Amino acid sequence: MAQDDCLFCKIAKGEVPAEIVRESERTVAFRDINPQAPTHVLVIPRDHYPNAAEAAAADAGLLDEIVREAHEVAAEEGVVDLGYRLVFNTGSGAGQTVFHLHGHVLGGRGMEWPPG
Ligand code: AMP
Ligand code: ZN
Numbered sequence: 866m867a868q869d870d871c872l873f874c875k876i877a878k879g880e881v882p883a884e885i886v887r888e889s890e891r892t893v894a895f896r897d898i899n900p901q902a903p904t905h906v907l908v909i910p911r912d913h914y915p916n917a918a919e920a921a922a923a924d925a926g927l928l929d930e931i932v933r934e935a936h937e938v939a940a941e942e943g944v945v946d947l948g949y950r951l952v953f954n955t956g957s958g959a960g961q962t963v964f965h966l967h968g969h970v971l972g973g974r975g976m977e978w979p980p981g
Pocket of ligand 2: 875912
């Protein structure tokens, strides 16, 4: 179900342009507009869920598909061997700014821990 005023619902429906790199029946992957690494792709469900926990509670199997798609993106981008980071920010205090579930696939450079 889409939410009218949601940017990522609009990207999923093709109403707002994005550089789409991969699609599945239930997901869309596109490049982040403000990349934080050489590879920075967002994987979203076509349906609107505000965050990963709410999607997991409401839609069994969807998160698995997002993780599988994220890994396929990482493989297509050639960042699996070096390692990549898959991030689901949840809540504004954790840095979430768009409240439509998205997994950040970050790779192509070394990653520090703990994250900022
Ligand atoms: P978060 O801070 O985890 O909610 O992540 C939201 C991400 O969406 C940020 O990394 C933004 O750079 C990215 N973003 C915002 N608007 C767009 C857009 N129109 N196309 C692609 N990425 C976007
Ligand atoms: Zn949405």
